């Protein structure tokens with residue numbers, strides 16, 4: 001039995017995992033990162049558009065600050081987020097981006113003087129100030145009041161991930177590649193590490209650690225068409241679920257991005273619309289202003305995706321052999337801009353569609369994109385129920401996104417969460433000793449070993465690739481952008497059947513070493529469980545909030561549903577998860593529930609909302625001289641690790 | 657996207673070094689072409705329908721992550737963004753990328769090579785004050801053009817195509833290769849990296865470095881991200897020659 005001991009085990013080498021690893025390493029903890037692939041190939045590299053941080057250096061970002069970013073994030077979440085966490089996030093994001101600057105990200109910079117931009121379909125000249133020249137610039141993104149999304153051309157995630165991994169290499173942090181965590185080792189509510197399968201040799205290894213962090217990204221591949229990488233299968237989230245102790249949060253909150261290309265689902269960044277691109281229907285008509293006169297194409301993602309779907313349902317889609325789609329028009333941005341700032345988009349259009357976006361429209365359709373749900377954590381990143389288990393990044397439900405995340409807030413979350421959670425991981429390592437019985441390790445290794453032996457010995461049974469396809473189609477057809485009770489009930493039933501069938505997988509290629517079919521056979525039952533969490537959670541939530549849109553319950557219902565869904569899977573034999581809820585406390589909210597400002601506001605309000613609004617007014621009246629920092633302290637005092645507490649400087653306004 | 661269906665023949669090198677006694681053999685698979693089919697789609701179909709043991713690496717399937725480089729009809733390229741319609745004969749021969757440790761079939765260990773490369777060129781900003789930057793204060797300014805130029809060199813996805821296309825690398829095992837030169841050029845250009853020319857010379861001023869390069873530019877021809885190998889290698893050589 002091979003056992004590797006460390007202080008801080010980080011499962012996942014994307015932006016979040018690497019940042020946690022860097023934090024714990026810098027604090028002197030022995031740290032190991034596990035990844036399915038070389039870290040630099042993690043899906044974080046695919047983020048094109050940018051990272052939100054309220055630096056406010058560009059003229060169109062002027063006046064931005066933590067408050068404005070906070071407001072956008074909470075509204076974007078449809079009040080489903082944890083406001084303490086959103087606060088920690090917005091206050092730390094400027095520091096995160098500045099640290100990445102020191103570590104080498106070549107952020108696009110402000111250039112003084114006039115430049116032409118496209119706003120609302122028209123060319124406009126804006127003038128950047130001389131004093132901002134050379135500072136990090138920003139672009140417009142959906143659902144934000146200011147131009148806040150900082151970027152490196154359209155390779156933002158790539159440059160961030162390269163800087164992050166290079167920093168990890170500088171610190172000598174080992175990344176064990178082609179290793180897959182397939183179970184967590186735990187006992188009496190304490191996590192002790194993971195059982196890991198070497199994807200080349202097939203060997204099972206126990207990684208035993210004081211702190212284990214899941215940073216394995218999203219679960220987009222539960223859906224047939226997704227913008228996500230093919231490895232975004234949620235296995236990290238699933239192994240937390242399978243402990244029966246750790247909880248998952250808001251699994252039904254799944255985001256669809258408005259503009260992925262048809263049919264393959266590769267993303268064209270929100271930067272296309274941020275920079276002035278338009279959505280057109282089969283008649284070449286710009287339809288978004290009819291639905292959302294105020295924000296138009298730059299309404300929040302969930303809103304735009306729904307409006308597009310509505311428009312297609314009215315018969316306004318462009319027919320194609322792959323079903324109806326709409327057009328994304330960026331021709332009006334001009335060749336120079338596309339060549340420089342939307343270059344990856346251009347390459348994607350050339351290679352996968354054979355078109356030139358400088359001259360032609362891009363066929364797009366809303367497509368699964370982001371998992372708001374994940375391993376439920378406290379603000380420290382630790383599971384509230386399984387000690388020593390942490391999570392950060394897309395795999396976590398740290399919960400700054402609630403039911404809809406804003407574009408540019410995710411890569412920002414990975415880094416900010418990495419910084420903050422990383423400190424708490426290091427604290428945990430400092431305060432705990434490695435204290436584990438080898439019998440326990442052996443028990444978990446044997447359990448996984450036996451499952452694999454069974455798989456390899458079974459003569460006939462289900463085909464894992466087929467099961468996965470069926471699951472993906474159920475999710476696509478019945479748990480998609482618009483949801484309804486009847487379809488969701490069917491989905492829950494059908495997935496239950498798949499869950500049963502997945503206990504009887506047989507392989508054609510029966511070897512235990514590198515074997516893609518075996519990998520699939522290990523993953524698919526876990527993925528089906530996650531799909532069940534999503535579908536069941538969606539079925540039970542009889543309201544619409546953010547990306548969770550019920551046709552039969554179109555109103556947001558704060559009175560009954562201002563709560564977070566918690567999911568557990570208590571026993572191996574169960575064929576359905578257990579779901580409970582955790583209330584969001586309005587009386588502690590810095591920003592009590594209100595309207596997002598899209599369409600008609602049909603919110604069913606909670607009685608506390610009015611009370612809290614009145615209370616806040618009182619606090620404001622009683623403290624007329626409080627500045628915004630003091631006011632935040634009064635309304636929403638939060639804990640941030642000491643080193644990230646200072647006020648953020650901005651050009652033209654100092655530390656105010 | 658062509659609409660006429662045809663049968664594609666894939667000739668694929670099969671070899672699993674994990675299995676004792678296995679030897680490399682070419683195997684042929686036939687599948688029906690679909691409109692817009694890429695080698696990513698085709699290989700997955702082959703795996704799911706005909707041979708679940710076949711190994712290859714795709715992650716982003718969008719030409720972004722650099723995982724899927726292989727030799728496609730004699731030329732290194734990213735398989736995920738190669739359309740099958742590109743080959744009028746309908747015959748597609750796939751070999752693993754040479755110059756890297758073979759994991760099995762079309763999967764090679766580029767990760768190990770790239771990590772070693774990064775360690776060798778010390779692929780990070782060298783600035784002893786970087787860790788003490790006050791994160792509350794405005795970031796250090798950078799000329800917008802300089803930032804854009806650095807990004808041009810940072811677009812490398814570590815796919816390994818340049819390494820596999822390099823004649824020098826084939827002869828000199830320890831040759832740093834174009835990907836390493838591009839990385840060095842990236843840091844040499846970056847005002848935040850405080851390394852001197854002499855320090856860069858220590859890393860690349862020999863025959864395993866930039867003086868071993870024969871400037872035949874296989875690297876530039878096959879780089880899927882169109883990095884400017886020619887100008888950058890020439891620039892590094894000039895810079896290093898001045899020190900000599």
Ligand SMILES: Cc1cc2nc3c(=O)[nH]c(=O)nc-3n(C[C@H](O)[C@H](O)[C@H](O)COP(=O)(O)OP(=O)(O)OC[C@H]3O[C@@H](n4cnc5c(N)ncnc54)[C@H](O)[C@@H]3O)c2cc1C
Nearest residue numbers: 012013014015016036044049050181217393394408410411
């Ligand atoms: C196409 C696309 C574009 C995007 N653009 C933007 C954008 O412009 N702005 C923005 O803010 N966000 C964007 N996002 C979202 C954002 O990129 C992701 O949410 C974020 O990068 C996730 O980072 P992560 O570190 O949490 O996970 P990832 O980067 O997905 O990393 C996951 C890691 O976990 C490892 N792993 C997974 N499972 C296991 C296992 N079982 N064992 C061991 N290792 C495992 C993987 O190898 C990988 O290293 C985009 C997403 C997509 C799909």
Ligand code: SF4
Nearest residue numbers: 822869870871873875
């Ligand atoms: S120019 Fe030729 S020898 Fe030099 S790195 Fe490129 S391929 Fe190799």
Ligand code: SF4
Nearest residue numbers: 812813815816818879
């Ligand atoms: S330089 Fe080009 S060919 Fe070489 S690894 Fe980078 S992207 Fe690939």
Ligand code: FES
Nearest residue numbers: 715717721722736
């Ligand atoms: S799979 Fe990412 S580049 Fe091909």
